[in-house]
Each structure stands twice: as C-alpha cells, then as structure tokens.
Amino acid sequence: MQFGELVKALAAVESTTQRSVMVKLLASLFKKALPEEIDKVIYLILGDLRPPWEGLELGVGEKLCLRALAKATGTSQAELESMYKKTGDIGEAARRALASSKRPGLLAFGSQKPLEVSEVYDALIKVARATGEGAQDMKIALLSSLFARSSPEEGKYIARFVVGKLRLGVADMTIIEALADAYGVRKEDLERAYHVYPDLGHLAKLVASGKPLDEVKVTPGVPVLPMLAQRLSSSSEILAKLGGAAICEYKYDGERAQIHISQSGVRIFSRRLEDITHAYPDVVKAVREAVSAREAILEGEIVAVDPDTGEMLPFQELMHRKRKHEVAAAMEMYPTVLYLFDIVYVDGEDLTNEPLIYRRVKLSEIVHESDKVQIAKWQMFDDPDTVDVFFHEAVSVGTEGLICKSPTSEYEMGARGWNWIKYKRDYKSEMIDTVDLVVVGAFYGRGKRAGLYGAFLLAAYDPSSDMFYTVCKVGSGFTDADLKKMYEILQPLKIPHRHPRVSSKMEADVWFVPQVVIEVIGAEITLSPLHTCCLGAVRPGVGLAVRFPRFTGRYRTDKGPEQATTVAEMLELYKRQKKVAQPE
Numbered sequence: 188m189q190f191g192e193l194v195k196a197l198a199a200v201e202s203t204t205q206r207s208v209m210v211k212l213l214a215s216l217f218k219k220a221l222p223e224e225i226d227k228v229i230y231l232i233l234g235d236l237r238p239p240w241e242g243l244e245l246g247v248g249e250k251l252c253l254r255a256l257a258k259a260t261g262t263s264q265a266e267l268e269s270m271y272k273k274t275g276d277i278g279e280a281a282r283r284a285l286a287s288s289k290r291p292g293l294l295a296f297g298s299q300k301p302l303e304v305s306e307v308y309d310a311l312i313k314v315a316r317a318t319g320e321g322a323q324d325m326k327i328a329l330l331s332s333l334f335a336r337s338s339p340e341e342g343k344y345i346a347r348f349v350v351g352k353l354r355l356g357v358a359d360m361t362i363i364e365a366l367a368d369a370y371g372v373r374k375e376d377l378e379r380a381y382h383v384y385p386d387l388g389h390l391a392k393l394v395a396s397g398k399p400l401d402e403v404k405v406t407p408g409v410p411v412l413p414m415l416a417q418r419l420s421s422s423s424e425i426l427a428k429l430g431g432a433a434i435c436e437y438k439y440d441g442e443r444a445q446i447h448i449s450q451s452g453v454r455i456f457s458r459r460l461e462d463i464t465h466a467y468p469d470v471v472k473a474v475r476e477a478v479s480a481r482e483a484i485l486e487g488e489i490v491a492v493d494p495d496t497g498e499m500l501p502f503q504e505l506m507h508r509k510r511k512h513e514v515a516a517a518m519e520m521y522p523t524v525l526y527l528f529d530i531v532y533v534d535g536e537d538l539t540n541e542p543l544i545y546r547r548v549k550l551s552e553i554v555h556e557s558d559k560v561q562i563a564k565w566q567m568f569d570d571p572d573t574v575d576v577f578f579h580e581a582v583s584v585g586t587e588g589l590i591c592k593s594p595t596s597e598y599e600m601g602a603r604g605w606n607w608i609k610y611k612r613d614y615k616s617e618m619i620d621t622v623d624l625v626v627v628g629a630f631y632g633r634g635k636r637a638g639l640y641g642a643f644l645l646a647a648y649d650p651s652s653d654m655f656y657t658v659c660k661v662g663s664g665f666t667d668a669d670l671k672k673m674y675e676i677l678q679p680l681k682i683p684h685r686h687p688r689v690s691s692k693m694e695a696d697v698w699f700v701p702q703v704v705i706e707v708i709g710a711e712i713t714l715s716p717l718h719t720c721c722l723g724a725v726r727p728g729v730g731l732a733v734r735f736p737r738f739t740g741r742y743r744t745d746k747g748p749e750q751a752t753t754v755a756e757m758l759e760l761y762k763r764q765k766k767v768a769q770p771e
C-alpha cells in the first residue's frame with residue numbers, strides 16, 4: 188500500500204464527526220492492505236510502532252524532528268520553530284516547509300517513486316532502534332531522508348507521528364470494529380482475542396490471512412487484560428451477590444503488577460499494561476528466588492513497606508519509583524513487598540478457565556514465601572459478621588479493605604464483573620490528637636535493627652479494671668538513638684511472660700512491666716480485631732487500633748503508666764475523628 192493512501196484515509200478520519208463513519212473509513216482502508224502490511228498500517232494509525240507494552244520508543248523530541256525537517260527542506264530551524272509556534276501543530280509546520288522547499292540536493296518530489304507504508308514503517312523502526320553513541324545523528328539522518336521523499340501532506344503525518352501527536356482519537360476498540368467489518372469476523376471474537384493478546388497489529392495479521400482467532404493463546408511475555416472488580420458497601424450484599432460464600436483477600440494499597448516469567452526473564456506490567464520492570468529490580472530478583480516455575484503469569488500488588496519494621500506504607504510512597512534515576516535510592520528508602528493474589532498461567536497450562544480456589548492452590552504450590560514475596564492474606568467466609576471482622580483487621584494493618592471473590596469464578600480477562608467485589612470504606616477518618624501509650628511488649632528487630640527491638644506493643648490504660656489494653660504495634664518514628672535508648676530503658680523491665688495487668692491478643696517476643704510511656708500519632712483510629720482496647724465497645728469482637736502509628740520523639744517521663752491515655756479517651760477520640768469522604 189502506498190503511504191499516500193494511508194494519509195488520505197487519515198485526513199478523512201480527521202475530518203469526520205461521526206464515529207460510525209470513522210469505522211467505515213478504517214474498514215475500507217484495511218480491506219486494501221495486504222496481510223503482510225496490515226499490522227504496519229494499524230500501528231501507524233495508533234501512533235505506536237509496536238504494542239505499547241513492548242515499550243519501544245522512538246526517542247524523537249520536537250527539537251530533533253525540526254532539525255530533521257530543516258535538513259530535508261533547507262528551511263532554517265528558526266523559521267520552522269516560528270511556524271510551529273504560530274500553528275501549534277508540528278505537522279502543519281512540516282507541511283508548509285515541505286511545500287515551499289527547494290529540496291537541496293534531492294530530486295523534486297513527484298519525480299521519485301512514491302513512499303510505501305512498509306518503507307515508512309521500517310524507517311521509523313530504524314529510528315527507534317538507533318541507540319547509544321551517535322544515535323541522535325542517526326535518527327536525524329533517517330528522518331530527514333524520509334521527509335525528503337515525502338509529499339507535504341505525508342510529511343505532516345510523519346512529523347505528528349514521530350513526536351507522538353497524531354491525535355486521531357482512534358482507540359483500540361475503534362480498530363477492532365473496523366477489522367471485524369473489513370474481514371467479516373465477529374467483533375466479540377476479536378475482543379476476546381484482544382483480551383488474551385492485546386496486540387492489534389498481530390491480530391489484524393491473523394484475520395487478514397484467514398487464520399482462526401481461537402489460535403490466540405495466553406502467552407508468557409504478553410500481558411493479558413486484567414480482571415477488575417465491582418464495588419459494594421456492605422458484607423451482606425457482597426455475600427448475597429457471590430452466592431453465599433466468598434474468598435476474601437486483603438486489598439493491598441500499592442501498584443497492581445502482572446508478572447511474567449518466561450525464557451527471556453521476568454517482566455512486570457502495570458494495570459494499564461505498561462512495562463514497569465525497570466522500576467522494580469528488587470521485585471524481579473525476589474520473584475526469581477521465590478517462584479519455582481519455568482514460565483508463569485502471576486498477579487499481585489506491589490506495596491511499599493517501612494524498611495525498618497516491614498510495615499505497610501500508603502501507596503504514595505511508591506511514587507518515588509517513577510523517575511528512573513531515583514529507583515536505586517527508592518529501593519533503599521522504600522523497599523517493597525509483592526503480595527500475590529492470582530495465577531493465570533503456569534508451565535504450559537492456561538489457568539484462566541479454572542476456578543479461583545484451584546488457582547489459589549496452584550499459586551501456593553509454586554510460590555515459596557519470603558520477606559519480599561508473599562501470598563495475599565485471605566480467608567473463606569459465609570457469614571457477613573465475620574467478613575466485617577476480617578475487613579476491620581485489614582484496614583487497621585494499613586490495607587484499604589477487602590476484595591471478595593467468588594471461589595468458583597474463572598479469571599475473566601478485561602472484565603469488570605461481579606465475581607470480584609471490592610469492599611472499601613466510604614470514609615476515612617483523621618486522628619485529631621497524639622496519645623500517650625504504655626510499652627507492654629516488643630518485637631525483635633531485623634536488618635539494621637538486629638540486636639535491638641524493631642517494634643513495640645503499646646497499650647492504653649483502663650482505670651476501672653486497672654488493666655492495660657493493647658492498641659497498636661509501632662516501629663516508625665524511632666531514630667537509631669531512640670532504638671538504643673528504648674532497649675536500655677526497657678531492659679530492667681523485662682519479664683518472661685505477659686504482665687498480668689496487660690490484656691493482649693498479640694504475642695510479643697518480649698514482655699515488660701508496664702511503665703514506660705511514649706507519645707504516638709497515627710493516621711486514624713480504626714476498628715481492629717487484633718487489639719483489645721475497647722473490645723466490643725463499638726462492634727462485637729473488634730477493638731480499637733491506631734492505623735499507621737509513629738513515635739513523635741517524646742518520651743513522657745513526666746507520666747506514669749496510670750496517667751497514660753485511657754481506653755475511654757481512645758473511644759472518645761475514635762468518635763470525634765473528622766471523617767473525610769474516600770475517593771473512588
């Protein structure tokens with residue numbers, strides 16, 4: 188196909204206001220393409236040389252494009268820049284420059300063979316693949332000879348394409364419809380294939396050469412469209428919707444990761460199927476060590492954790508991974524844990540049609556849990572009250588709530604069905620004041636904190652029973668000096684068992700006589716079945732906990748344990764918290 192033909196179709200697509208006309212225009216263009224070039228036609232229309240998840244980038248900025256144009260047309264760069272500024276469209280600048288060009292040293296346009304789609308595509312691939320030393324000059328040379336051979340109208344689209352501003356508004360679904368129309372295949376079949384193998388160039392080639400779409404299979408290295416969740420706000424509704432029983436999993440607050448293990452190594456894809464492997468070298472390494480499979484596709488959530496305590500941090504802390512040059516530092520300051528919750532494929536076996544409960548078994552067979560790779564915490568329930576208790580536990584330890592799943596459901600690629608239902612809070616609260624809590628136990632530290640305590644179990648005081656009730660485990664906010672000091676002041680208070688005046692569901696590594704009081708602040712006070720403070724006061728079976736607690740740095744030596752924050756004050760603080768609406 189001549190490139191001019193594609194350009195004519197693009198101009199027509201651009202001028203139409205009707206989506207149905209757009210589909211028709213694309214369909215008639217596709218009909219004219221040969222099977223060996225249809226993929227190139229499609230990639231050019233979509234504005235990416237390869238499916239985006241392959242991560243091939245042209246590496247051409249506006250400056251470079253203008254330099255190539257200057258070289259091809261003999262127009263000065265300053266003039267090109269001012270044309271661009273005036274029109275706001277690099278394509279228009281290219282068109283004008285080519286139209287008025289004297290084409291120095293080259294044949295006049297029209298006296299040479301017209302450009303073919305394949306030639307343009309192949310040249311652009313070369314531009315993309317030029318890397319390393321001399322890459323810039325190479326890219327300019329390749330582009331300028333492409334411009335030199337193109338008509339003004341062709342140059343317009345090439346310029347827009349290379350700087351990533353094609354902006355035709357053609358979406359993947361538009362292409363799917365046009366392909367269905369052009370080749371007489373069912374749109375649903377194409378959609379299904381697309382969920383399994385989201386590469387429209389590849390699929391178009393199959394249909395154009397008359398190959399059946401059911402040959403398209405789940406393939407390690409090629410991301411599948413992720414299964415998504417609906418949302419409901421009560422556990423009874425959720426259980427009813429799921430037929431009475433549900434696998435409930437912690438809903439971790441991090442970045443969704445589709446992890447592919449194949450011959451070519453480990454690759455990680457985001458929720459939007461971008462290749463995010465470069466941001467998580469630590470996850471790649473941990474997966475290699477923890478997963479025993481030659482090939483697999485796993486699904487999980489990458490969560491930032493406090494390097495000293497291993498406790499989960501809010502999602503925002505992952506943002507430090509987004510800039511390439513910051514990844515190494517971010518790995519130190521914000522290490523991650525990968526929580527795996529599904530498996531789509533393992534060693535030649537496509538698991539998408541297997542029930543979740545079976546996939547869960549497979550997952551635990553091939554994953555050997557470590558500090559860095561764990562299986563998402565889950566439990567099966569058929570009673571709304573116990574779901575709620577699990578939900579409060581999940582929130583209090585720093586997750587967003589639960590994802591409740593039908594135990595018998597398949598892995599539905601690309602679907603937001605009712606087999607996965609998220610259960611989050613509508614409101615988040617904000618802790619309005621610090622609290623002074625008593626240290627009743629401690630947990631041994633790891634890594635930098637080895638030999639000291641890594642976290643402490645804290646309690647509030649109840650004057651009516653003269654007992655201490657636990658309310659959080661805190662490891663954040665302590666400097667190295669603080670940790671040493673804590674170890675020293677607690678040493679004489681060590682006892683071989685829980686103090687009789689302490690009520691706790693948690694098992695600490697070390698117990699103390701309740702005496703030391705420290706000041707703590709948290710993100711909020713939540714319900715939690717893990718702690719005994721105000722147990723049953725708000726809901727049966729659950730107490731109160733400080734979520735994301737941290738030491739403020741203040742030792743309340745002025746306070747004895749009986750002057751610590753009381754359980755009644757905790758309840759009051761819980762009730763008086765500011766509620767802020769949770770974004771969807």
Ligand SMILES: Nc1ncnc2c1ncn2[C@@H]1O[C@H](COP(=O)(O)OP(=O)(O)OP(=O)(O)O)[C@@H](O)[C@H]1O
Binds near residue numbers: 415438440441458563
């Ligand atoms: N155990 C789990 N099972 C499935 N997803 C989980 C789990 N834990 C955390 N998640 C995350 O929760 C996301 C869905 O919920 P959420 O509402 O937070 O995300 P969203 O981007 O707003 O919605 P969605 O991804 O459904 O469009 C999943 O995409 C996944 O990243």
